Amino acid sequence: MVKKINLKESANSRGSDTVDGNLNALTTVFTEFYYWVTIVIMFLIHVGFCMYEVGASRRRNHMHTLMKNVMIIPLVTVSFFLFGWWIYWAFPQFPLFGGLDLEAGAANLPWSENMATNLDDRITGVFWAAFLLFSWTAASIVSGSVIERIRSSALWVHAVLIGSVFWIIDAAWGWHYAGWMVQYLGYHDAYASGVIHAIAGGYVLGVLMVLGPRIGKFAADGTPRNIPPHNPWMLCIGIFLIYTGFWGFYAACNVPIISPEVIGGEIVGTTWTATNIYLAPTTLSAITFNFLMSLSGGLMAAYVVSKGDPFWTFSGGLAGIITASAGNDLYHPIQAMLVGAAGVVIVYKLHHWVEKKFKLDDAVGAVAVHGYAGVVGLIMAGFILWGSPSSPFEGYAVITPWGQAIGAVIMFFVLGFLPGWCVAKMQSAAGVLRIPEEVEMQGLDYDENHAYEDEKAAIIEAEKAHLAAKVIPAE
Amino acid sequence: MSTIGYESWAVDLADVGAIYPFQGWEVVMTIAAVIFWLAWHRIQFVQEGQQMEEARQKAVDHEKVRESIERY
Numbered sequence: 165m166v167k168k169i170n171l172k173e174s175a176n177s178r179g180s181d182t183v184d185g186n187l188n189a190l191t192t193v194f195t196e197f198y199y200w201v202t203i204v205i206m207f208l209i210h211v212g213f214c215m216y217e218v219g220a221s222r223r224r225n226h227m228h229t230l231m232k233n234v235m236i237i238p239l240v241t242v243s244f245f246l247f248g249w250w251i252y253w254a255f256p257q258f259p260l261f262g263g264l265d266l267e268a269g270a271a272n273l274p275w276s277e278n279m280a281t282n283l284d285d286r287i288t289g290v291f292w293a294a295f296l297l298f299s300w301t302a303a304s305i306v307s308g309s310v311i312e313r314i315r316s317s318a319l320w321v322h323a324v325l326i327g328s329v330f331w332i333i334d335a336a337w338g339w340h341y342a343g344w345m346v347q348y349l350g351y352h353d354a355y356a357s358g359v360i361h362a363i364a365g366g367y368v369l370g371v372l373m374v375l376g377p378r379i380g381k382f383a384a385d386g387t388p389r390n391i392p393p394h395n396p397w398m399l400c401i402g403i404f405l406i407y408t409g410f411w412g413f414y415a416a417c418n419v420p421i422i423s424p425e426v427i428g429g430e431i432v433g434t435t436w437t438a439t440n441i442y443l444a445p446t447t448l449s450a451i452t453f454n455f456l457m458s459l460s461g462g463l464m465a466a467y468v469v470s471k472g473d474p475f476w477t478f479s480g481g482l483a484g485i486i487t488a489s490a491g492n493d494l495y496h497p498i499q500a501m502l503v504g505a506a507g508v509v510i511v512y513k514l515h516h517w518v519e520k521k522f523k524l525d526d527a528v529g530a531v532a533v534h535g536y537a538g539v540v541g542l543i544m545a546g547f548i549l550w551g552s553p554s555s556p557f558e559g560y561a562v563i564t565p566w567g568q569a570i571g572a573v574i575m576f577f578v579l580g581f582l583p584g585w586c587v588a589k590m591q592s593a594a595g596v597l598r599i600p601e602e603v604e605m606q607g608l609d610y611d612e613n614h615a616y617e618d619e620k621a622a623i624i625e626a627e628k629a630h631l632a633a634k635v636i637p638a639e
Numbered sequence: 640m641s642t643i644g645y646e647s648w649a650v651d652l653a654d655v656g657a658i659y660p661f662q663g664w665e666v667v668m669t670i671a672a673v674i675f676w677l678a679w680h681r682i683q684f685v686q687e688g689q690q691m692e693e694a695r696q697k698a699v700d701h702e703k704v705r706e707s708i709e710r711y
Contacts, residue, residue, distance in 0.1 A: 424652070433651030445652060464675075468682045472690070494643055496659040498668040502675065548660050551641035556648040562641065 191421060192286055198420045199290035205412025206297040210237065212405030213304040217311055219399030220528055222391075224607025225312045232316045236303045239320050240327035244296050246274050248328035252295065255336035261344040294416040295335070298360055299327035301413070305364035306584075308528035310371060313378050313604055318591045325587060326367050334359050334579045338571055341443045341555065350554040350561035351571040354440040355417050355451070355489035357541035358575035365535015366580025368526070374588035375597060377525030379604055388519050391527070396474055403478040407459065410485060414451050414492070417441055429556030442555050446493035454500035458488035461504035469512045479533045480508045486537040487511070490568070491545035494552065503544050511536045535576060542572040 214233050221229040240248075254269030271278045271288075278288045303323035310319060338345035339359045345351035353359050382388055393399045419439045424431040427443045437445045462484015463477060470476035485492075487507025488500045495503065515532035518524055526532070546568030554563050561567060591597035599608065607613070640646075642660035661668070698704055 430647055430649035431652060432649065433653050435652035437652055444648060445655070445658070461675075464679050468679060468686065471686055494659060496661070496665070496668060498672045499660065501672065505675065549642055551646060552643045552660070553641070553645060553647050558647075558649075562646065 195420055196286045196290055199287075199294050199416060202412045202416035203290065203293045203297055206294070206301075206409045206416060208405045209297070209301050209409030209413065210304060212402045212407075212409060213301075213308065215402030215405060216399050216528065217308050217402075219395040219397075219402055220308070220393040221311050222607070223394050224609055224613065226394075226609055227612055228316065228608035229311050232311070232314075232319055233304060233307050235316070235320060236300060236307060236323045236327070239324055240299050240303050241296060243324045243328035244299050244332075245279070245292075246328075248299060248332045249279075249292050249295065250274075251329070251332045252336050252340065255333055256340045256342045257344050258336075261348070295332070297416070298335075298356070298413070299331060302331040302360055302364045302367075303327035305361070305530050305534050306368045306371065309368045309526045309530040310375055311527045312608070313598055314371075314375060315596060315599055318588075318597045321591070322367070322371060322584065322587060325583060326364060330367065330579045330583050331360060331363055334363050334575055338575070339441050341441070341557070345571055345574070346442055346554055347557075347560050349567035349570055350563045351567055352442075352545060352549060352552075352554045352563045353490045353542060353571065354442075354446070354493035355414055357486055357488075357490035357538040357545070358571055360538075361486045361489070361534040362538030362542065362572060362575040363580040365531045365533075365538060366576035367584035369524075369531045369535060370581040370584030370586075371588045372524050372526060372531070373522075373585060374592050377523060378527070379601070381525040382523055386520070386523060388523075388525075393475070400474055400478050403482060406482060407485075410482070411455055414455050415448065418446065418448065418451070419443065420448075427556055430558050431556050439556075440493045444493075444553065444556050450494070451492055453497040454488060454492040454495050455485060457497040457501040458484045458492065458504035460484070461501035462487070462508045465505035465508040466512065469509050476512060476529075479529055480512070483508045483511050483533045483537040486534060487541035487544065489538075490541045491549050494549055499548060503541070503548070507537050507540045507544070510540050535580070539572045539576050542568045542575070 210233075214230055217229050217233055218226055249272045250269045253272045254264045254266060256265060258264045270276060272292075273279065278285045279292070282288075303326050306322055306326055307319055335343075337343045338351045338353055339356070340346070343351075351358075378391060380389065381391060417440065419441075421436055422439055422443070423436045424433060427439070429443065431445070438447055440446050459481050463481040465484065466480020467477045470480070484504025484507060488495060488503045491503070492500055511532045514536050515526075515529055518531070519526070524531070543565065546563060546565035549563045550565065552563045554560055554567075588597060603610070643658050644662055645655075645658065
């Protein structure tokens with residue numbers, strides 16, 4: 165039986181004397197500040213996604229594209245406060261291997277004292293926010309692929325579902341020290357190849373299959389046309405910002421410092437350590453090595469496989485990190501680089517094959533960069549980390565290729581593709597999924613653009629009239 | 640069998656060092672990394688040479704070149 169612990173307990177445990185008390189206070193404040201810093205850095209992921217989407221869209225759709233993504237922030241935040249965070253604590257064994265963990269969930273309900281200003285709990289707020297930023301990312305991944313033809317109202321429903329329901333269910337199952345996937349499958353996904361990227365890629369694939377391509381994307385014979393971004397430079401800087409935020413995400417996936425006593429698993433001795441989300445040991449140095457080497461492997465492979473295409477090179481850097489993320493707590497840096505490179509080649513080839521075969525218009529390549537890379541990364545980790553412990557707790561399955569493969573199917577298809585496809589089908593049947601064809605042709609910003617031109621012309625005329633009537637020209 | 644050398648975390652972390660997979664294969668991995676890096680340069684040199692040749696052959700229309708210059 166796994167000891168019921170969480171970070172609040174680890175950071176707030178009180179010593180029996182003053183020295184222990186001060187040490188625990190310092191640990192608490194350090195942990196609180198550590199997560200707070202990662203949250204601020206992760207905000208850049210969303211800035212990057214906004215730049216990326218707007219850069220990829222055409223001029224007549226800029227503002228709607230931006231607003232569609234920006235409003236993900238409040239909608240996912242509110243819903244994640246109301247019920248998303250509770251799901252993480254209540255669902256680790258539910259429904260297949262036990263009931264809801266109402267005791268752990270109770271401390272994370274919106275009416276709990278822990279979910280508010282509370283001097284006895286300095287950790288829940290920052291830990292909640294770190295997970296919330298992951299939720300924004302999951303929703304943002306979906307947002308990019310569907311630009312220029314989805315209704316914002318439809319996308320925002322998907323954002324809440326992926327951001328505050330489906331990804332957090334998979335986190336409870338496969339990204340929680342007591343999750344059933346970790347316990348029985350040995351599922352290992354330290355930096356979220358599957359729990360964020362595969363699920364979001366699968367989800368958006370389901371939506372895209374119902375939504376359909378933008379007008380003109382495919383020639384009459386089915387050959388896909390490239391719809392070039394209006395501003396490739398902006399798009400690339402957007403991905404740079406995503407890299408930066410992703411680095412913060414890596415740090416946020418760790419527990420920065422914890423003692424074996426507080427973990428309460430099989431680890432003996434008194435050496436404190438950083439751990440991954442499963443409370444198994446790793447170091448910040450390890451993930452710094454591996455983040456940069458998998459980024460580099462991805463960039464290098466993407467450059468040659470795409471023949472220097474900027475969009476795919478930048479996306480390949482991201483895909484390289486995503487592919488290696490499942491095992492980047494343990495990989496050697498060279499392994500991380502090669503895994504990232506190999507993943508990118510597979511992802512690039514698969515994207516173009518699927519696009520042509522199934523006529524999918526994925527505007528930012530998110531199904532490939534996040535979905536395929538996540539799945540490939542999970543399976544690779546199963547082979548490279550074969551037999552390694554998934555958890556510090558006794559009785560858990562070790563990491564295996566089949567455990568990882570089953571986990572990849574659960575992430576991509578069961579919690580990703582199926583809900584996305586079903587909800588999009590319902591929206592399509594209700595006529596609330598796609599914008600009218602006339603609006604797609606004239607552009608979503610048509611009214612705003614015309615109002616802008618009219619207002620600009622009016623104020624120029626007014627100033628000219630004022631100049632003529634009041635201002636005496638200089639000699 | 641475990642690729643990282645530990646089948647469980649029932650250990651004292653004070654006694655634990657490297658925990659990456661395939662310890663003992665560092666030199667082989669380094670050779671693989673060097674091959675990957677040098678192969679990248681080789682492929683990139685060839686690709687860029689082809690691209691430059693294609694671009695050179697397209698740059699015969701002086702009107703288009705002038706437009707490109709004016710676009711800055």
